[in-house]
Amino acid sequence: MAVFNKIALIGVGLIGSSIARVVRERSIANIIAISSRSQQTLDEAQALDLGDDYDTDPVKIVNDADLVILCTPVGVVGKIAKAISGHLKPGSIISDVGSVKVSIIEQMLPHIPDGVDFIPAHPVAGTEKSGPSHGFSTLFDNRWCILTPVQNASDSAVATLKDFWQACGSNIEIMDAEHHDKILAITSHLPQLIAYNIVGTADDLETITNSEVIKYSAGGFRDSTRLAASDPTMWRDVCLHNKEAILEMLARFSEDLSAMQRAVRWADGDTLFDMFTRTRNIRRQIIDAGQEIDVSNFGRDD
C-alpha cells in the first residue's frame, strides 16, 4: 500500500534519483513528480523514466504533493523553500536529505506555511558518483535515516515520514539537529575533507609524478580517492553550512595528528603501536552492525 499518493522530488541527483527508483519499485507513492534546475538533468531523469511529471520550476510540481523532498545541495534550500512556500498543499510534509540540519532548519523554517509539517531528514547513504544515472533503488537498504523534527511538527507527520523511509529500506533514528551535525562532522564531513586533502597533497609533490602516485596507489592511497571523487558543489555547501562542528573536528584531528607526528619523529614505537592497535576493533563493530561488507579490500579482489 502506498504511503503517499504523490511525492515531489526537487533535485534528482544521486539521492533524488535513488528515492525515485525505490518509490517506483516498491510502489511507495502513486505519482512521482521531479524537478531539476537543469533542463539537461531533467531530460536525463525523463529518459531514465524515473518519474511521472517533470518541470524545471519546482513550483509546478509541488501543488498537490503529499510529500515534498528537497534533494539539492544544502546551500540552496532556503531559496527553494521560499519559492514553493505558497504552493504547498495543506496537510503535506516537506522534508530534505541534506547532510547538515541546523542550517537547513534556519534556511527553511521561516518559509514553512501553517498547516504544513516540516521534518528535516538525512539518509546516511551515498556513493562518490553524482547525477540521476548513478542512483539505485537499494541505496537506502539497512542504512540509517536521521529525522530531526522541529518543535511544531505533528507526531503523525513524523510517524508518516518514518513509514516512508522504512519503506525505502532505512532504519530510523530521531535526534536534535545540533547533535546530528556533530555526529556527521566526524563520521562524514571530516573523512571527506581529509580525503580531498590527501589527494591534493599528493597532486602537489614536485619530486614524485602523478603517474607514480597512480601506479602505486594500491598501497593505500586509492582508498582516499573514492571520497575525493565526490561532488564539489555538494561538499562546498556542507563546509559552509556546518562550519563550527567541522572546525572542531579538524582541530581535534590536527592535535591527534601532531601527537602521532611527534611519536614518529622521536621513534616512539610503543606509542605508535598503541595508537595502531585500538582502531581495529571499530571496523569489526561496523561490520557486525551491517554497515560494511565483511571482505578484505572492500571486495575489490573477489
Place this chain on the structure above:
Amino acid sequence: MAVFNKIALIGVGLIGSSIARVVRERSIANIIAISSRSQQTLDEAQALDLGDDYDTDPVKIVNDADLVILCTPVGVVGKIAKAISGHLKPGSIISDVGSVKVSIIEQMLPHIPDGVDFIPAHPVAGTEKSGPSHGFSTLFDNRWCILTPVQNASDSAVATLKDFWQACGSNIEIMDAEHHDKILAITSHLPQLIAYNIVGTADDLETITNSEVIKYSAGGFRDSTRLAASDPTMWRDVCLHNKEAILEMLARFSEDLSAMQRAVRWADGDTLFDMFTRTRNIRRQIIDAGQEIDVSNFGRDD
C-alpha cells in the same frame, strides 16, 4: 617451467602466504620452504598446506634455496639476515617484500655474503587482513612490484627476480631505494597514518558515542577503518624505518589541511570548490590504470 627449484619464505603472513599460494598454483618453484618465528603461525601454514618444509628456525630452510624472501615486519630483517648469512647457497638470490627500502638495505647489506645477490623488492599489494589464512594467489595480479637492486647485484639475478614476480602476476619497475621510500610515503604510509588518526579521533570524542560513530559510518568514516584495521606491528616498523620521508609528507599534509581549515573558517566557498574539483580526475586515472575497480562505493552495494 619453474623459475626456481626451491624458494624459502621467512615469514608467512598475508604477503608470504600469498607468495606460497601463487608459487604453488602456477608451479613457479618446485619446493616451497616456510619459516615463522611463531609455532602457531607455522602450524596454520602447514594446515593450509602452503609449503613443503616448515621450521621455526629460518637457518634450517635456507640451505639449498635458490631464492630466499624475507616476508616479516621491516624491523627484524637485519637480525634475520645476520642469522641466515652463513647458510645461504652460493649463487642464490635473497630478497624481501618490505614497504621501506633504504632501511632494509642498511640492515641487510652488511650480512650478505659474497656470491649471493641481494635484491630488495616491494610488491605494492595487500589487504587489511593479517596472517597465513588471509593470503590469496591473485593478490599480485596487475599490481606493481618495485625492485631496488643494490649496486653489486648481477644483471642476471635482477632479470631472474623480475621473471619471478612477473610469474606471480606483477608488473615490474626498477628504481633507487630513496625514490621508492618517498613514493611509498605518499601513496601508502601517509594514507595509513591518516586512517589510524581519523579512527583515533572519532574514538576519543566525549559527546558522541562509539555506537553513533558505528551506526552512521556509511557517510564516509567506514572507508578509513579499512586501513586502520591493518597490522600494528608492521606499521609501527614502517614508521620507524621511513621516518624522514613520512615526516615530510605529514608536514605537507598538515600545511595543506591548515589552508583548507582556513577556507572553512572564512567561509571561502570558491577556494573550497577549487580544492574539491581538482581531485576527481586522479581517481579516474587510477581506474584507467587498472589499479582500482570501476564501480561506485568499491562495489559494496553490488
